[in-house]
Amino acid sequence: MSETTPFTLEVAPGTAIHGVVDLPEASGPRPAVIICHGFKGFMDWGFFPYLAALLAARGFTVIRFNFSGSGMEPGGDRATDLEGFRESSFSGDLRDLLAVLEAAPSLAPGRVNPQRLGLIGHSRGGGCALLGSAHETWQGRIRALVTWASVSTFDRFGEEIKSTWRRTGEILVPNSRTGQQLPLGLATLNDVEENREALDLAAAAGRRRAPWLILHGSEDETVPVAEAKALEAAAADPAVLEILTGAGHTFDCRHPFAGPTPALTTAMNHTQTWFRRHL
Known part of the structure; x- marks a missing residue:
């Protein structure tokens, strides 16, 4: 197992996020990968610690964290900060990610090469990772992007x-x-309707410069595979789409994690190869 170091980072007055850095054995500044979890997920859900440990074993410094609107508190596996969940927003997720990107070198002093940063996100977290890679401050600095079962739009609510x-x-x-039954307040809906341009994932796909690997299960019932194809089509620079035949939304994994499934093993092999090639 990799060495892990917890951290707390203030992302706004009165708002902090909690995370963990998984360190590789190799010393000195290393390429770093930041993991973004999905809706109702958290940094210790299912396959995320396994993914972080595998990437750390391949020489990457890995940063994972709970979004401030996740409702999760350190060490928990169920939402207890219900007010935080209620007030969650997609713009808040992006704010959290940008704060982590900015703070990355200080979260693991001497162990992060700020010129070699990669992002990976699952589901809603995939959309956030895409926005981060296309953000004006970071679009030329993120060197690699991987999305797992990513949404193609945040506006997922019927009239x-x-x-x-x-x-x-x-x-x-x-x-x-x-x-x-988790309460979701108007902050999420207002965010979608008032910040359509800033949260436009198709537009972000066109702006992003980082080499992009899109992984999606063919049998994903939560986020249909058509959304992966839509993201690929929106990419200005070519993206690589890999459809995992027979796989579901979480690559057939659950929480608590019971070990890698064939679909997860395939996804992780593609992912580590991508980061080793581009970071």
């Missing part, structure tokens, strides 16, 4: 749901793993 949402001020989001 009937939106109407109810506006009327009641929140919707309840079921978490089948924990049995919780």
Whole structure:
């Protein structure tokens, strides 16, 4: 297992995120990979620690963290910060990621090469990673991007749901793993509707410069594979799309993690090869 170091980072007044750095055995500044988890996910969900350890074993410094709107607190595996979850937004996720990118060298002093940064994100986190790679401050500095089962749009709510949402001020989001009904306030809906241009993933796909690997399961029922094809089509510079035949949204993995599935092994092989080639 890799050596891990926890950190806390203030991303806005009164708002902090918690994360972990997985360090490789090799000393000195190393290429770094930042992991973005998805909706209702967290940095220790399922395959993320396994992914981080594997990349660290390949010589990368790996940074993973809980988004401030995840509802998760350090060491937990169910949402307990329900107010944080209620006020979550896609713009808030991007703010968190940009803060981590800026702070990366100080999170692991002497172990991060700031000129060799890569991003990987799953599902909603894939969309955030794409936005980060296309951000004006970072689009020329992110050297590699990998997305797993990424969404192609953040506007995923039908008009009937939106109407109810506006009327009641929140919707309840079921978490089948924990049995919780998680409250999602108007911040998310307002963010989607008021910041369409800034959150446009197709436009971000056209702006981003980093070599981009898109991995998606053919049997993903949460984010249909058509969304991966839409992202590939929107990419100005060519992106590489790999469709994993028979795989679902989480590459057939669950939490607690019970070991790698064939689909996850394939995804991880593609991912480490991509980062080793481009970072």
